[in-house]
Amino acid sequence: MSTSSNGPLSNSNARLAAELTAVTRMLETLNILSYSGHIAARIPGHDALMIQRRSDSRAELAPERMVVVDFNGKVLEGDGKPPSETSIHIEAFRARPDVMASLHSHMELAIAFTMMEDVQILPMRARATRWKSGIPTHPDPSHIKYPEQGRELAATLGPHHVALMRAHGLLLVAESVPALFIDAVHFEENAQAQMQVLQAGSKPRPLSDEEMDKILKLEDRPHHISKLWNYYIRKGVATGSVEASWNLLEA
Ligand SMILES: [Zn+2]
Numbered sequence: 001m002s003t004s005s006n007g008p009l010s011n012s013n014a015r016l017a018a019e020l021t022a023v024t025r026m027l028e029t030l031n032i033l034s035y036s037g038h039i040a041a042r043i044p045g046h047d048a049l050m051i052q053r054r055s056d057s058r059a060e061l062a063p064e065r066m067v068v069v070d071f072n073g074k075v076l077e078g079d080g081k082p083p084s085e086t087s088i089h090i091e092a093f094r095a096r097p098d099v100m101a102s103l104h105s106h107m108e109l110a111i112a113f114t115m116m117e118d119v120q121i122l123p124m125r126a127r128a129t130r131w132k133s134g135i136p137t138h139p140d141p142s143h144i145k146y147p148e149q150g151r152e153l154a155a156t157l158g159p160h161h162v163a164l165m166r167a168h169g170l171l172l173v174a175e176s177v178p179a180l181f182i183d184a185v186h187f188e189e190n191a192q193a194q195m196q197v198l199q200a201g202s203k204p205r206p207l208s209d210e211e212m213d214k215i216l217k218l219e220d221r222p223h224h225i226s227k228l229w230n231y232y233i234r235k236g237v238a239t240g241s242v243e244a245s246w247n248l249l250e251a
Pocket of ligand 1: 085
């Protein structure tokens, strides 16, 4: 990278830092992130990513506290250590050039589904078409500490947009940080819908492939992302989890 080591985050990365901060704080208010879990953004054109510091609270992040690390885990910019499970993001980015942002969450609902003997998360709600290709479950419940474990998780993810991690959480990937946020919201909504059906004692009736094809034909993903982004950023500014000075409503 052409940026200076251990200096302040460069201007070109300032927007990404603001997006990462806002999305982390918003996911924390939605209980999708809590005392652990994190999101990462690929630095375009570099084998590097931006992520929060290991010790920073998800509820109190600030853009200037982000770090940039290369794909060997070396800190290139910022001061402080990345999270211990950063290999999750590094190996997902390495394996999937199309992925620009990733979320590792210990989402309670996702974990619950990995602990059921005979139930998988199914595409229930209309926005679950995002996971039409499948939702694999990584069998290893361990904390992901080493690159080899990250590579195994990336192999489980394969070409899909999400992988559950048995008794641990999930890895969700998308083409941008705003898209990642919206997908996380919809993933949780879908799991919640299925859980409500199960708790009502009923048998889930998921979307069929034909129904999903029909929905996808009419879907305008960029418009939908922008609509929800606008809603949540404005709500975040109004409730204090997002700062207006981050200018996140500007294109
Ligand atoms: Zn974890």
